[in-house]
Amino acid sequence: MWKTRLGALLILLIGSGIGYFLYASEPSLHKDKVVPYEEKAQNIPFKLGLDLSGGVELVYQADLSSVKPEDIKNAMDSLRDVIERRVNAFGVSEAIVQVEQKGGITSPVEYRLIVELPGVTDVKKAVEMIGQTPKLEFMIERSGKDVEAYNKAIEKLKADQEAGRPLVIPAEYITGPYVATELNGRFLDRAVLEFDQTTREPVVSLVFNKQGADVFAQMTKDNVGKTIAIYLDRDLGNPEPISAPVVREAILGGKAQITGQFTPQEAKTLVGRLNSGALPVDKLELLSTQTISAPLGAKSLSEGVWAGVWGILIVAAFLILWYRLPGIIAVVALAIYIVLMLSLFKLFGITLTAAGIAGFILSVGMAVDANILIFERTKEELRKGHGVHEAIREGFARAWTSIRDSNISSIITAIILFWFGTSLIKGFALTFGLGVIVSMFSAITVSRLLLYALPFKGHGSFVRALFGSGFFKIH
Amino acid sequence: MFIVTYRKYFFAIAILGVLFALFSITTKGFNVGMDFVGGSIIEVSYDTRPDIEVIKTALTGAGFENARVQMAGESDVIVKTTALTEVQRQELTKALAVENFAMEEKRFSSIGPTIGKELRTKAWIAITLVIIGIVLFLAFAFRKVSEPIASWKYGAITTVTLLFDILIPVGAFTFLGKEIDALFIVALLAIMGLSVHDTIVVFDRIRENLKLKVSNDFPTVVGKSLGQTFTRSINTSVTIMLVLGVIFFFGPASTKDFSLLLWIGIFVGTYSSIFLASPLLVTLEKRQNKA
Numbered sequence: 037m038w039k040t041r042l043g044a045l046l047i048l049l050i051g052s053g054i055g056y057f058l059y060a061s062e063p064s065l066h067k068d069k070v071v072p073y074e075e076k077a078q079n080i081p082f083k084l085g086l087d088l089s090g091g092v093e094l095v096y097q098a099d100l101s102s103v104k105p106e107d108i109k110n111a112m113d114s115l116r117d118v119i120e121r122r123v124n125a126f127g128v129s130e131a132i133v134q135v136e137q138k139g140g141i142t143s144p145v146e147y148r149l150i151v152e153l154p155g156v157t158d159v160k161k162a163v164e165m166i167g168q169t170p171k172l173e174f175m176i177e178r179s180g181k182d183v184e185a186y187n188k189a190i191e192k193l194k195a196d197q198e199a200g201r202p203l204v205i206p207a208e209y210i211t212g213p214y215v216a217t218e219l220n221g222r223f224l225d226r227a228v229l230e231f232d233q234t235t236r237e238p239v240v241s242l243v244f245n246k247q248g249a250d251v252f253a254q255m256t257k258d259n260v261g262k263t264i265a266i267y268l269d270r271d272l273g274n275p276e277p278i279s280a281p282v283v284r285e286a287i288l289g290g291k292a293q294i295t296g297q298f299t300p301q302e303a304k305t306l307v308g309r310l311n312s313g314a315l316p317v318d319k320l321e322l323l324s325t326q327t328i329s330a331p332l333g334a335k336s337l338s339e340g341v342w343a344g345v346w347g348i349l350i351v352a353a354f355l356i357l358w359y360r361l362p363g364i365i366a367v368v369a370l371a372i373y374i375v376l377m378l379s380l381f382k383l384f385g386i387t388l389t390a391a392g393i394a395g396f397i398l399s400v401g402m403a404v405d406a407n408i409l410i411f412e413r414t415k416e417e418l419r420k421g422h423g424v425h426e427a428i429r430e431g432f433a434r435a436w437t438s439i440r441d442s443n444i445s446s447i448i449t450a451i452i453l454f455w456f457g458t459s460l461i462k463g464f465a466l467t468f469g470l471g472v473i474v475s476m477f478s479a480i481t482v483s484r485l486l487l488y489a490l491p492f493k494g495h496g497s498f499v500r501a502l503f504g505s506g507f508f509k510i511h
Numbered sequence: 512m513f514i515v516t517y518r519k520y521f522f523a524i525a526i527l528g529v530l531f532a533l534f535s536i537t538t539k540g541f542n543v544g545m546d547f548v549g550g551s552i553i554e555v556s557y558d559t560r561p562d563i564e565v566i567k568t569a570l571t572g573a574g575f576e577n578a579r580v581q582m583a584g585e586s587d588v589i590v591k592t593t594a595l596t597e598v599q600r601q602e603l604t605k606a607l608a609v610e611n612f613a614m615e616e617k618r619f620s621s622i623g624p625t626i627g628k629e630l631r632t633k634a635w636i637a638i639t640l641v642i643i644g645i646v647l648f649l650a651f652a653f654r655k656v657s658e659p660i661a662s663w664k665y666g667a668i669t670t671v672t673l674l675f676d677i678l679i680p681v682g683a684f685t686f687l688g689k690e691i692d693a694l695f696i697v698a699l700l701a702i703m704g705l706s707v708h709d710t711i712v713v714f715d716r717i718r719e720n721l722k723l724k725v726s727n728d729f730p731t732v733v734g735k736s737l738g739q740t741f742t743r744s745i746n747t748s749v750t751i752m753l754v755l756g757v758i759f760f761f762g763p764a765s766t767k768d769f770s771l772l773l774w775i776g777i778f779v780g781t782y783s784s785i786f787l788a789s790p791l792l793v794t795l796e797k798r799q800n801k802a
Contacts, residue, residue: 325620327616390765438712448644
């Protein structure tokens with residue numbers, strides 16, 4: 037008995053703990069008050085879908101007709117990388133760029149690029165930025181008098197900054213310590229990842245085309261001991277070079293190697309970026325656009341949240357009025373179910389959409405089902421003359437097969453829905469499916485433990501009334 | 512149990528429902544939304560809304576003759592057209608800002624025909640897969656129950672009620688002229704899951720009562736099982752329908768139709784699991800005995 041009560045107490049404590057985590061993690065719940073651990077908790081926010089946060093979703097089809105099949109994966113990876121760098125430069129936090137592979141069985145394989153920009157509603161600018169061909173530039177250090185002038189300009193800027201004057205960067209110094217050359221991505225034939233035969237370190241090999249080899253030879257001859265900075269999409273807000281190797285000697289054959297302390301992954305990324313300068317993806321075709329303004333998203337979100345609150349209250353009222361004591365237990369179990377689900381959304385970073393919230397509210401209704409099954413069964417056993425504990429045990433045991441089998445069919449549905457879905461529908465499938473699993477857990481562990489912990493015995497009239505049901509009947 | 516005794520009347524009500532659904536589908540047809548055929552939808556909000564004719568003229572002038580214009584809410588206008596490119600979208604917004612009526616773009620969505628077609632195929636596959644998955648699972652779950660009715664028949668009856676459960680809401684929605692979009696399919700799939708959920712609870716009780724040999728008369732066993740699970744079925748469905756009602760009345764606009772369809776689906780699903788599925792078992796058993 038004491039073991040059960042201890043267990044029940046433990047579950048209540050854990051539930052309250054998770055509840056507190058949710059409370060602390062949402063600043064809107066405790067307005068101006070400072071609560072302990074809020075900073076830590078707030079690091080894990082809810083992830084809202086575009087229909088709730090407002091933003092743009094763009095789906096592109098990549099034309100890969102001139103790419104060799106074995107290079108497609110790399111091409112798409114570098115494309116993703118390039119676009120990701122661009123949207124990050126656009127100032128969007130939590131932008132999502134992903135590659136999706138379509139078809140393959142009945143239709144030819146197609147590659148899609150899905151770009152989600154929360155908070156952005158300027159479709160025009162987003163489309164323009166994404167649609168541009170990546171631009172790779174090779175730059176060299178400033179030389180002679182130019183260096184002095186540049187240093188002076190920098191000093192002037194620093195002085196301006198200290199004095200609080202507005203900063204005006206002269207156009208000729210916008211490229212930083214480097215100046216443009218005529219060498220760019222069109223002269224680069226390809227970049228390859230190789231491993232040094234003696235040191236086994238990863239190295240990045242560059243192969244220039246014939247014209248590029250000449251330009252590169254001249255450039256390296258003039259800049260021995262100096263740095264060549266390689267930029268990607270500098271104009272689109274990427275002011276840092278992707279690589280800045282130092283020239284050891286003049287390179288005449290059009291083949292260069294960048295060595296350094298790369299991890300294989302870093303080297304691979306660099307290769308992708310270098311190759312994307314002459315990206316073999318011929319064309320990006322915009323297949324679909326979706327924009328939701330931020331106020332509309334906020335309205336949907338608050339309506340969804342309030343629908344959830346009302347839904348939960350109504351279910352709780354029904355449970356208590358109809359099922360009395362077990363109803364109260366069920367409401368406690370339901371509360372634990374809700375905080376558990378909400379924190380799972382946070383921890384797994386599950387994207388919440390309007391459909392997802394609907395799925396969650398629906399799952400609250402369904403979570404009740406397992407409890408109802410158990411209570412009805414327990415009541416039957418009480419009527420047969422079993423004591424409370426005996427009745428609860430029988431009630432759980434007999435309701436279990438129904439709960440298991442019926443939930444498996446819901447899980448099958450959720451899995452297929454997940455496969456069917458676009459991102460908005462996936463939200464529904466995830467919350468729905470997760471809800472079914474978690475509610476099964478909350479009904480068979482939480483409700484059971486709490487019911488066992490109750491201090492009632494026998495099957496007298498008082499006990500039967502407590503465990504009875506209905507609005508007007510006593511038993 | 513009266514449900515078993517008077518099953519013919521409940522079958523008749525179901526058949527009437529099916530006839531209504533078929534009638535509304537054949538006469539009204541599906542109103543397939545842009546999710547499945549491609550197209551664009553834009554919703555703008557005006558400070559003071561211009562007359563609908565003014566907007567229509569402006570759109571025609573800009574080359575959007577086929578655009579469908581609809582009022583929404585107090586100050587919103589929804590325009591539906593074929594799929595648009597980014598340049599066309601800008602032209603459309605420009606045209607909507609007629610005579611400098613101040614307006615704000617609330618949402619825009621454009622779906623190319625390729626994606627629409629793809630979703631259409633996927634929707635069919637998903638519905639088929641759910642049915643197959645559920646039937647296989649049921650046949651498995653009831654594999655040990657073969658007396659007096661073979662276990663696959665439980666699966667077969669569930670399939671029939673499943674089809675019933677989606678046919679009626681589809682009929683109701685075509686009757687109301689509602690648009691069929693991706694969420695519509697999601698709701699249908701969810702209805703299938705929930706309805707089977709309900710049917711399984713009753714079947715499980717029958718399975719148990721058969722094992723316990725409650726009675727040698729099959730109709731009595733079915734009737735008893737129905738009586739024992741009746742309150743649960745109604746209570747669970749009422750809870751879920753209450754919750755769906757809340758989503759319908761208080762929830763976001765985008766999930767209103769969704770919750771309505773689910774509401775109808777749960778209602779029909781509860782009907783079919785109580786008044787169709789188990790009584791059908793009895794009918795099958797009677798047939799079997801005659802043969």
